[in-house]
Amino acid sequence: MISPGVAGRLAGRTAFITGAGGALGAAIAEAFAREGARALTLSDIRVEAVGDLAARLRRGGVEVTTPELDVTDGDxxxxxxxxxxxxxxxxxxxxxxxxxxxxxxxxxNVTTDDFDRCVRINLTGTFHGVRAAARVMRDRGGSVINIASVAGLTAWPYAAPYGVAKAGIIHLTRVAALEYAKERIRINCVCPGAFPSAIHDGVPDGAMDVIEARHPFGLGKPQDLTGAVTYLASDEAAWTTGQAIVVDGGYSLP
Ligand SMILES: NC(=O)c1ccc[n+]([C@@H]2O[C@H](COP(=O)([O-])OP(=O)(O)OC[C@H]3O[C@@H](n4cnc5c(N)ncnc54)[C@H](O)[C@@H]3O)[C@@H](O)[C@H]2O)c1
Incomplete structure (x- = not known):
């Protein structure tokens, strides 16, 4: 591991990650630490899911806090x-x-409650994060990375609430990028294809095989996404804002 705060593309940076107890959130935290981030706030609604990751990163010299946070609560x-x-x-x-x-x-067959819940977690939660970041970053700039999905760019049947919410994140990213460009806050999103994680726990038997078959490179890994996230976080992306970077093993090509 690179010494925190000393070298790397994120040397000395501080970062706040939501859903850090999940597969991609944890991989992003590890990647940021490897790139020299000095302090990480690893938040999740399931705070217990972040403990081992936090301990590992602290052993590597990174300062870590692990607040419990439900992103649907804007305050x-x-x-x-x-x-x-x-x-x-x-x-x-x-x-x-x-x-x-x-x-x-x-x-x-989608209930209003299921639709609202999905939009609240994915889209309203991201809105809360963009707003919270804008409120504290306006003095010295910063970078916000929203995790959308190829489901926000292509039509995934049986997942309308999720696709609508992710499409909303992509548009929110563009509007927010323009609103905060003068204050040097860059706001971008990454649109992953499918990779195994607990988010798929409820999918019917066989569905993951169908999803995998639609990815020319097969299913990804969380680590396949961290390069794009780290790039957007770094100064290498200093002139990049409002963009949706697709990392999907070729899913969206046909
Ligand atoms: N896995 C995939 O195939 C895939 C594909 C495209 C996009 N994504 C997106 O990647 C991101 C990470 O997903 P993942 O695959 O790592 O799933 P995951 O289930 O492993 O992680 C999601 C995390 O979000 C947390 N979370 C859920 N509701 C929350 C809330 N209200 N407040 C705070 N935290 C909450 C969960 O506790 C969990 O730790 C998500 O935005 C997901 O939509 C995933």
Whole structure:
């Protein structure tokens, strides 16, 4: 591991990651630490899911806090981000990674509650994160990375709430990027294809095989996404804002 805060593309940076207990959130945290980030706020609604990761990163010399945060609560999001700013003397990076899928169903069988819940976690949660970041980053700039999905760019049947929410994240990213360009806050998103994680726990038997077959490179791994996230977090992307970077093993090509 690179010494935290000394070398690497994120040397000395501080970052706040939501859903950090999940597969991609943890991989992003590890990648940021390898690139020299000095302090990480690893938040999740399941705070217990972050413990081992936090301990490992602390052993590597990174400062870590692990607040419990439900991204659907905008006030709590603001409080958690302000605490991170106070604890680590500023915030450079925020990754809106928390997400959840809706039950597999065609639209006539989707309940209003399931639709609302999916939009609240994925889209409203990301809105809360962009807003919280904008409120604290306006003085010295920063980078916000939203985790959308190829489901927000292509039509995935049986997942309308999720696809709509992810498409909303892509558009929110563009609007926010324009609103905060003058304050040097870059806001981008990554659109992953499918990779194994707990988010797929509820999918019907055989569905993952169908999804895998639609990816020319097969299913990805969380680590296949971290290069794009780290790039957007780094100064290499200093002139990049409002973009949706697709990393999907070729899923969206046909
Ligand atoms: N796995 C895939 O195939 C895939 C594909 C495209 C996009 N994504 C996106 O990647 C991101 C990470 O997903 P993952 O695959 O690592 O799934 P995951 O289930 O492993 O991780 C998601 C994390 O989000 C947390 N979370 C859920 N609801 C929350 C809430 N209300 N507040 C705070 N945290 C909450 C969960 O506790 C979990 O730790 C999500 O935004 C997901 O939509 C995943």
């Amino acid at each position: 709590a999001f603001d409080r958690a981000v302000r605490s991170a700013v106070e604890a680590f003397d500023g915030l450079d990076l925020l990754v809106n990674n928390a997400g959840a899928v809706s039950p597999n169903a065609r639209i006539h």
